Amino acid sequence: MPLLQVKNMTHFFSGLRAVHNYNLVIEPGEIHGLIGPNGAGKTTIFNLITGVYTPTEGEIYLEGESIVGMQPHEIASRGLGRTFQNMKLWRHMTVLEHVMMAHYSKLTYGLVGAFFGTAKRYREEAEIEKHSMELLDLLGVAQFADQNVLNLPYGVQRKVEMARALAVQPKILFLDEPTVGMTPEELVGMMEVFRTIHREFGPAIFLIEHRMKVVMELCEQIQTLNFGEVIAEGTPEEIQRNPKVIEAYLGKEEVE
Amino acid sequence: MKEKRFYRIRRFFSGTPALGWLLGAFGAVLLESLVGDPFSEILGLPKIPVLFGVVIMLKKPALIPGAFAYVLLIYAIPVILFTRITAKGMNWMADKLDKMPLWFSAALHLLVLYFTLDLWAQVSDYRLLLIKLMLIAIMLTLSLNVINGYMGEFSCSHPGFMALGAYVASVFTVGLFMNDRLFGHALLPAGIGQFLFPIGLILAGAIASIGALVVAIPSFRTRGDYLAIISLAFMFIVKSLIENLEVVGGPRGLSGQPDWATLPTVFIWAILCVWTINNFVESTMGKALNAVRDEESAADAMTVNTRKTKMIAFMFGAFWAGIAGGLLAHVLRYINPGTFGLQKLAEVLAMVYFGGLNSVIGSIVGAVGFNLLSEMLRPLEIFKWIIIPVLLILVMIFRPTGLIAFKHFDIREILKPKLKMKERV
Numbered sequence: 001m002p003l004l005q006v007k008n009m010t011h012f013f014s015g016l017r018a019v020h021n022y023n024l025v026i027e028p029g030e031i032h033g034l035i036g037p038n039g040a041g042k043t044t045i046f047n048l049i050t051g052v053y054t055p056t057e058g059e060i061y062l063e064g065e066s067i068v069g070m071q072p073h074e075i076a077s078r079g080l081g082r083t084f085q086n087m088k089l090w091r092h093m094t095v096l097e098h099v100m101m102a103h104y105s106k107l108t109y110g111l112v113g114a115f116f117g118t119a120k121r122y123r124e125e126a127e128i129e130k131h132s133m134e135l136l137d138l139l140g141v142a143q144f145a146d147q148n149v150l151n152l153p154y155g156v157q158r159k160v161e162m163a164r165a166l167a168v169q170p171k172i173l174f175l176d177e178p179t180v181g182m183t184p185e186e187l188v189g190m191m192e193v194f195r196t197i198h199r200e201f202g203p204a205i206f207l208i209e210h211r212m213k214v215v216m217e218l219c220e221q222i223q224t225l226n227f228g229e230v231i232a233e234g235t236p237e238e239i240q241r242n243p244k245v246i247e248a249y250l251g252k253e254e255v256e
Numbered sequence: 257m258k259e260k261r262f263y264r265i266r267r268f269f270s271g272t273p274a275l276g277w278l279l280g281a282f283g284a285v286l287l288e289s290l291v292g293d294p295f296s297e298i299l300g301l302p303k304i305p306v307l308f309g310v311v312i313m314l315k316k317p318a319l320i321p322g323a324f325a326y327v328l329l330i331y332a333i334p335v336i337l338f339t340r341i342t343a344k345g346m347n348w349m350a351d352k353l354d355k356m357p358l359w360f361s362a363a364l365h366l367l368v369l370y371f372t373l374d375l376w377a378q379v380s381d382y383r384l385l386l387i388k389l390m391l392i393a394i395m396l397t398l399s400l401n402v403i404n405g406y407m408g409e410f411s412c413s414h415p416g417f418m419a420l421g422a423y424v425a426s427v428f429t430v431g432l433f434m435n436d437r438l439f440g441h442a443l444l445p446a447g448i449g450q451f452l453f454p455i456g457l458i459l460a461g462a463i464a465s466i467g468a469l470v471v472a473i474p475s476f477r478t479r480g481d482y483l484a485i486i487s488l489a490f491m492f493i494v495k496s497l498i499e500n501l502e503v504v505g506g507p508r509g510l511s512g513q514p515d516w517a518t519l520p521t522v523f524i525w526a527i528l529c530v531w532t533i534n535n536f537v538e539s540t541m542g543k544a545l546n547a548v549r550d551e552e553s554a555a556d557a558m559t560v561n562t563r564k565t566k567m568i569a570f571m572f573g574a575f576w577a578g579i580a581g582g583l584l585a586h587v588l589r590y591i592n593p594g595t596f597g598l599q600k601l602a603e604v605l606a607m608v609y610f611g612g613l614n615s616v617i618g619s620i621v622g623a624v625g626f627n628l629l630s631e632m633l634r635p636l637e638i639f640k641w642i643i644i645p646v647l648l649i650l651v652m653i654f655r656p657t658g659l660i661a662f663k664h665f666d667i668r669e670i671l672k673p674k675l676k677m678k679e680r681v
Contacts, residue, residue, distance in 0.1 A: 073556050076558065084554065092549075102559060103559075104561070116532065
């Protein structure tokens with residue numbers, strides 16, 4: 001049984017067809033890439049699968065269970081972690097609070113614990129704090145735990161966001177352009193982070209990326225999207241040679 | 257030069273722990289209750305100045321020296337002397353308390369605070385009323401801060417929640433335990449009523465939080481201005497509903513509430529309110545409010561149940577607003593729908609934004625400061641409503657999120673022994 005399966009997904013934004021007849025199969029532990037020019041519908045596909053939008057047509061299965069129509073937090077707590085193109089960090093919260101927040105669905109102390117501060121609450125909070133610190137440690141940003149995220153350098157913010165997504169304990173991780181706007185040094189660090197995550201937790205990864213270097217190096221399977229439709233699918237080598245992909249990115253070669 | 261002067265002042269005050277200040281204040285109040293009357297006579301004052309002499313100074317400028325001397329000799333000098341002399345002992349005691357469980361230490365401090373307030377209030381009924389209203393204002397401000405500050409929704413429905421709570425609690429007590437024109441004979445003896453009063457208040461809070469669903473459910477899809485208008489509409493609906501309900505007196509209001517909102521009752525409820533709200537906002541479940549405010553879609557993607565979070569915030573805030581309303585009804589012993597209108601809304605919002613968003617201590621400072629200020633400046637009549645708004649504008653310009661915003665309320669930190677700056681360096 002595949003980890004994530006999308007069948008014939010189509011989505012309209014009031015008459016505009018954003019995604020057409022999209023299919024996807026991701027097996028556990030696989031790294032899958034999604035590339036395409038700006039406006040091709042990549043982020044829309046992410047938002048459809050993660051539950052931000054409900055697809056007009058089609059079916060989505062996570063571990064064999066249909067997740068169409070579920071709230072994003074329900075889908076997330078089933079083991080789908082994600083990062084955002086523009087990070088979407090919480091501006092008034094510290095690094096540690098960010099990672100602890102992503103444990104929300106695992107808290108069982110309920111309102112009584114929250115209002116009256118029961119022993120169970122302090123035990124659970126201590127547990128998730130410990131786990132959060134381990135994640136921050138793994139990504140090498142533990143020393144910033146008590147700082148407000150807005151005061152940190154861009155590369156660190158990206159890592160914090162990654163730690164936050166990992167705190168969901170994802171079976172599959174959706175990364176939306178995780179290296180956008182990075183310097184070459186930060187990029188190298190981020191690639192290392194991807195490898196660490198994959199080695200330590202072994203989640204499947206679904207990646208939107210513009211930098212060909214990253215995609216070609218990491219992904220086992222790549223889909224190319226243009227105007228909401230998959231125009232090519234295959235291994236990195238196949239994609240690189242595919243004339244349709246070249247056309248979508250560079251335009252058609254003029255025949256004299 | 258200037259900084260050095262400030263440093264000196266700060267060093268002068270920084271050596272005393274909270275316990276020292278509380279006991280100092282208690283000493284001053286004790287002094288007042290013992291020698292206040294003859295002392296004010298010597299200084300030519302008609303009676304003990306009720307609000308640190310400010311009201312008298314503004315009313316009769318000729319009495320300024322007397323009132324000033326009174327405040328200096330009864331409050332300022334004894335407190336400063338006491339805290340300076342006992343600083344060492346107090347630090348030793350605070351250190352001992354710091355090693356004991358927090359609840360014990362906190363309870364002890366609160367006990368001293370309560371006796372100070374009680375003794376202070378014994379001088380005049382005006383002071384008693386002022387303290388009760390101030391404690392209720394703290395509850396209101398804090399509960400609104402949960403919605404407007406911690407969750408960042410601009411809710412205008414707080415007077416509506418208060419009105420629900422005030423009427424439910426009043427109907428409970430007047431209807432069950434009092435002989436009343438509207439509700440007829442008492443159903444139960446008034447003697448047990450005092451003990452059942454908390455049940456009435458909890459009922460008031462519960463009804464208010466059910467009312468909050470009317471605002472909470474639209475908040476799933478709307479934010480900002482639109483939600484502000486929905487909540488404003490809710491406030492008006494509640495007000496006109498009560499105005500048209502002849503059963504509870506309609507626009508004439510409801511009176512005859514028993515005098516059960518005594519100082520200890522109000523004090524305990526206020527402490528409970530501060531305690532539960534602080535517990536809540538310090539938990540990860542409570543911090544989910546901040547996550548929803550700062551970036552809702554990210555909160556949702558990180559497994560935070562945003563709808564539940566919004567419902568909890570509205571219902572919890574409304575619960576305490578309802579209880580505060582119920583207490584208010586029993587402090588004033590008369591309510592009418594007009595009490596819970598735009599004026600009240602402006603007052604509560606001003607206290608929240610004056611004190612500081614996202615901060616328990618800010619709300620306490622906001623409520624106490626605003627109430628004291630508004631009482632002290634009462635003799636200025638119309639000018640009061642120029643000075644207070646100007647102050648608010650200044651706060652908004654220089655500290656846009658309020659005086660003490662985004663601060664944790666760490667009780668242990670407040671109560672711990674204080675070393676002198678010199679020793680700390």
